[in-house]
Amino acid sequence: MKITSAEFIKSAFERRHWTADGRPEIAFLGRSNVGKSSLINSLLMRKGLARTSNTPGRTQSINFFLVNDDFYFVDLPGYGYARVSKAMRSDWGRMAEDYLTDREELALCIQLIDARHDPTALDRQLNEWLVHHNKPHLVVATKADKLSRNELDKALKGTRSELAQTRVMPYSSDKGIGRDELWAAISEAVEKSAF
Secondary structure, eight states: OOOOOEEEEEEESSGGGSOOSOOOEEEEEEBTTSOHHHHHHHHHTOTTSSOOOSSTTOOOSEEEEEETTTEEEEEOOOBOOTTSOHHHHHHHHHHHHHHHHHOTTEEEEEEEEETTSOOOHHHHHHHHHHHHTTOOEEEEEEOGGGSOHHHHHHHHHHHHHHTTTSOEEEOOTTTOTTHHHHHHHHHHHHHHHOO
16 A cells, blocks of 8 residues: 555544544554554554653553544553553553543554564453454454564464464564555455445
8 A cells, every 4th residue: 555644643532532423444453562653654664653651651641643644543551561550451451441532533443462472361362352343353463573484383383373263464564564464454344444
């Protein structure tokens, strides 16, 4: 896909702050240190659009980015970061679940996991939720460039076996591995749900 424009629109801390123009939305979900901001920047070929941080758990809001004036990338709070309070973790989870449950504009959920590790209990739980609720989704295994070809093949095989009802694809924000394949899936989802 050709990116003609990409801009940060808003951070929403409450439902009433969500966008309301009906454009399709592509949601990005994953653990706090899995590289969501890097992946969004890499897809949009913009270095600092989604802010990356050395401190996992920094994104506490739902962030909306308008792409090509046509659809949104929606960056949901990361989950599973231990250094924030339980109350704060539960608030983030509630906000993300509200969004995922009720959002009519949601065209595709992209769940990120780290290619170097097996899916965690939280990764599996989120994936089961997406499958159970029939949400259009796929899994992107990030940091694919950190593994050799053999290691990556083995890791993807293990993830596909664990998350058997979900399409899994590799991605590297640094090297661009998987970029075209992911854009094809996003474009298809946007076309299907275009208003």
